[in-house]
Amino acid sequence: MRSLEVLWIIFRKDLRVEWRNRETLVSMCVFGVLIVFLFNFGLQLAPTEMLLSLPVVLWAGFAFAGVLGFNRAFASERENSCLEGMTLAPIDPSAIFAGKLLANLFFLAVAEVVMVFIAALWYNFSFLPSLGQFVLIAFWGTLGYAALGTIFGAIAANTRMREVMLTVLQFPVAFWILMLAMDATAQAFRGNPNGDATAGVLRVAGVSIVFTVASLLLFEYVLEE
Amino acid sequence: MDKKFPPTVHLALTLAWFLVALHMIFLYAPEEMTMGEVQRIFYIHVPSAWTALTGFIIIFFASLVYLRKKSRLADQVAHATAEVGFIFCTGVLITGPLWAKPVWGIWWTWDARLTLTFLLWLLYIAYLMLRSYLINPGRAANLCAVVGVIGFIDVIIDYMAIRWWRTQHPQPVILGGPGSGIDPRMLATLLVSWGAFLCLFFYLLRQRLALGQAQSELREMRRNLALASSEN
Numbered sequence: 104m105r106s107l108e109v110l111w112i113i114f115r116k117d118l119r120v121e122w123r124n125r126e127t128l129v130s131m132c133v134f135g136v137l138i139v140f141l142f143n144f145g146l147q148l149a150p151t152e153m154l155l156s157l158p159v160v161l162w163a164g165f166a167f168a169g170v171l172g173f174n175r176a177f178a179s180e181r182e183n184s185c186l187e188g189m190t191l192a193p194i195d196p197s198a199i200f201a202g203k204l205l206a207n208l209f210f211l212a213v214a215e216v217v218m219v220f221i222a223a224l225w226y227n228f229s230f231l232p233s234l235g236q237f238v239l240i241a242f243w244g245t246l247g248y249a250a251l252g253t254i255f256g257a258i259a260a261n262t263r264m265r266e267v268m269l270t271v272l273q274f275p276v277a278f279w280i281l282m283l284a285m286d287a288t289a290q291a292f293r294g295n296p297n298g299d300a301t302a303g304v305l306r307v308a309g310v311s312i313v314f315t316v317a318s319l320l321l322f323e324y325v326l327e328e
Numbered sequence: 329m330d331k332k333f334p335p336t337v338h339l340a341l342t343l344a345w346f347l348v349a350l351h352m353i354f355l356y357a358p359e360e361m362t363m364g365e366v367q368r369i370f371y372i373h374v375p376s377a378w379t380a381l382t383g384f385i386i387i388f389f390a391s392l393v394y395l396r397k398k399s400r401l402a403d404q405v406a407h408a409t410a411e412v413g414f415i416f417c418t419g420v421l422i423t424g425p426l427w428a429k430p431v432w433g434i435w436w437t438w439d440a441r442l443t444l445t446f447l448l449w450l451l452y453i454a455y456l457m458l459r460s461y462l463i464n465p466g467r468a469a470n471l472c473a474v475v476g477v478i479g480f481i482d483v484i485i486d487y488m489a490i491r492w493w494r495t496q497h498p499q500p501v502i503l504g505g506p507g508s509g510i511d512p513r514m515l516a517t518l519l520v521s522w523g524a525f526l527c528l529f530f531y532l533l534r535q536r537l538a539l540g541q542a543q544s545e546l547r548e549m550r551r552n553l554a555l556a557s558s559e560n
Contacts, residue, residue, distance in 0.1 A: 275450035
């Protein structure tokens with residue numbers, strides 16, 4: 104019960120900080136829209152080819168926008184030694200992790216909604232027929248991706264060249280989350296005649312859960328002095 | 329261990345083992361039916377890959393031991409293994425395209441095991457970069473151990489995910505399903521060659537470990553000296 108309270112307090116604190124400076128969310132959304140724009144403009148594709156590129160463009164956008172946000176999440180905690188304060192407080196480290204994860208998840212979700220909306224507009228593609236499946240894939244994919252981003256963001260905050268370090272850590276490990284999510288998204292968009300879409304969703308969910316649980320368990324060692 | 333099995337003896341053993349392996353690779357193993365002479369790179373390529381993978385398994389267990397027991401030795405083992413394993417992983421990525429070009433006609437394809445090896449290589453790089461970029465070295469061991477554990481989970485997931493993905497690589501010939509398998513002379517050559525690679529791996533590992541320990545001793549001595557001079 105106490106952990107849930109801590110989680111909620113940290114989540115609300117991050118939202119309030121974001122509401123006051125509006126740095127992270129705005130840069131994530133703008134960056135995401137730019138990625139969709141570049142790919143959409145650069146690859147002038149026929150409608151059949153578009154189904155191949157759209158999942159890749161979307162997940163590349165989610166991935167890059169996510170990294171921007173994860174960088175901020177712990178960099179801001181290091182200013183004025185906020186992280187030390189949280190570490191010294193008699194609270195469970197995994198509650199801190201969950202709070203930060205929830206905030207990262209929320210920011211990335213907002214950026215994703217913006218990107219999907221823009222992509223629907225520019226690609227002239229209706230997400231509605233496969234919306235239910237897409238939301239499930241996006242949720243599970245984003246959860247695992249954000250969990251890795253949260254723990255690696257906390258690790259990278261201890262290094263010089265923190266932005267570089269986060270990407271170098273994040274992409275090789277999150278590779279399969281992104282690939283499986285792209286694959287499942289492509290199947291959902293195609294309307295998959297074989298009815299194999301649930302298998303795709305389950306794979307993304309399985310991999311994401313493994314990484315989320317591992318990050319949750321290992322986070323206490325990241326804070327440990 | 330240095331007394332019972334000195335590094336010079338280890339080095340001599342490695343060299344001798346490699347001579348035997350080379351003899352077997354070029355003179356003992358039969359020529360492969362379809363690929364011909366070029367297939368002999370198999371005895372370098374596969375042992376390097378197995379050794380690189382062994383390296384990451386060692387990093388994983390050393391990291392776990394460090395997180396549980398906070399043993400300095402485990403941390404030093406993980407660090408040394410990462411550096412040595414990285415060399416072998418690079419070897420796999422160099423010998424792979426050299427073999428693929430004459431056999432498949434292309435240098436590279438995003439096949440399952442190529443992807444896995446490349447990701448393993450990236451993980452090694454990430455681990456080593458993290459080691460050198462940390463601001464506070466006191467926290468290095470903890471953070472690197474966490475990356476070592478998550479990295480190994482990623483390797484396991486790679487192993488499963490590549491089965492769900494498109495693949496062009498030959499199905500496993502060693503311990504594969506029925507119908508797989510190779511000439512016993514080829515298998516013997518492969519295993520002897522792997523032994524030579526492991527011997528070299530552990531030689532480099534113990535040398536790197538000794539270097540790391542000398543470094544930390546030197547740091548300790550410097551700190552004591554600085555303390556002593558500040559007291560005067």
